Amino acid sequence: MKVLNFGRRQDVGYENEKVQNLTTMNIPTSILISVGSALLTVLAFMCIRTLVIVGGAAVYVGKSKRAAERRVYRRDFAHGQFRSELLAGAVVLLFDAATIVAVRYLGWIQPASFTLQNFLMTFAIAFVWYEIWFYATHRLMHTKPLYFIHAQHHVAKVTHPLTAMSFSLAERTVLNTGALGFVIVASHFLPVALEGYGLYFLFNYVLNVLGHTNVELLPKSFVKSSFGKVFITPTYHAMHHARYAGHYGLFTQVLDHAFKTRWQDYPEVHARAADGRGLTSMSERIETAPEK
Numbered sequence: 001m002k003v004l005n006f007g008r009r010q011d012v013g014y015e016n017e018k019v020q021n022l023t024t025m026n027i028p029t030s031i032l033i034s035v036g037s038a039l040l041t042v043l044a045f046m047c048i049r050t051l052v053i054v055g056g057a058a059v060y061v062g063k064s065k066r067a068a069e070r071r072v073y074r075r076d077f078a079h080g081q082f083r084s085e086l087l088a089g090a091v092v093l094l095f096d097a098a099t100i101v102a103v104r105y106l107g108w109i110q111p112a113s114f115t116l117q118n119f120l121m122t123f124a125i126a127f128v129w130y131e132i133w134f135y136a137t138h139r140l141m142h143t144k145p146l147y148f149i150h151a152q153h154h155v156a157k158v159t160h161p162l163t164a165m166s167f168s169l170a171e172r173t174v175l176n177t178g179a180l181g182f183v184i185v186a187s188h189f190l191p192v193a194l195e196g197y198g199l200y201f202l203f204n205y206v207l208n209v210l211g212h213t214n215v216e217l218l219p220k221s222f223v224k225s226s227f228g229k230v231f232i233t234p235t236y237h238a239m240h241h242a243r244y245a246g247h248y249g250l251f252t253q254v255l256d257h258a259f260k261t262r263w264q265d266y267p268e269v270h271a272r273a274a275d276g277r278g279l280t281s282m283s284e285r286i287e288t289a290p291e292k
Contacts (some may be wrong), residue, residue, distance in 0.1 A: 105284030122196030
């Protein structure tokens, strides 16, 4: 019995046979078992990852005295927020697992062999590409005609680690199209190392969870540093949820600067949170000196 291969594609004939079987709906029992087993394996991995990373961050936010002191917005969570985010997150987990298995099973990705060069190049390209994709689609989903796609994520005015998983299926499809669609196309022209792509999205997942903690983890000096002028902080994204606009970037401020969607009082809000003087009103603005 041939089982689902998550390594390198070697048997092109078998891959074509699988696609033909799916197209004609003549699916052998062995393939159904193989796909089901792969789906359960991927889903189990994702559930464990969620428990460790999201669960760990949630415990820190809920139990740590330091986290309580450095909350960006000192406001209560919305009524029913956790239930809504848990349900949305469960659907997202299943959808992501099914999408990954389907893409690999259909043989759409043609990965290159692992080398350090391929690994680093893949990570760098994935980072730059997804930053662009996220900013563009995020900003589009904040337009009135498309906001319904993004509304589930903004159930949270005050963010929580669970918010990092809270998306509608429509929005998750948009995000996955950028993530998996790119690697499918790129793998036909570039030496894409799946290890580099996988590491980027683990990195993406961890930073996304930390970015939704509503706890400022970095010191005031970070924002004034060269690194801090490029990359974002939990305060940066907390302001996006509180104000429903601006700060559309994923992990960098580059496109927000370029398209003038960065809030000018971000450094001041960050400093307040880092000092343990987080904002008490979602609409609060801090006067700033004009940028030179």
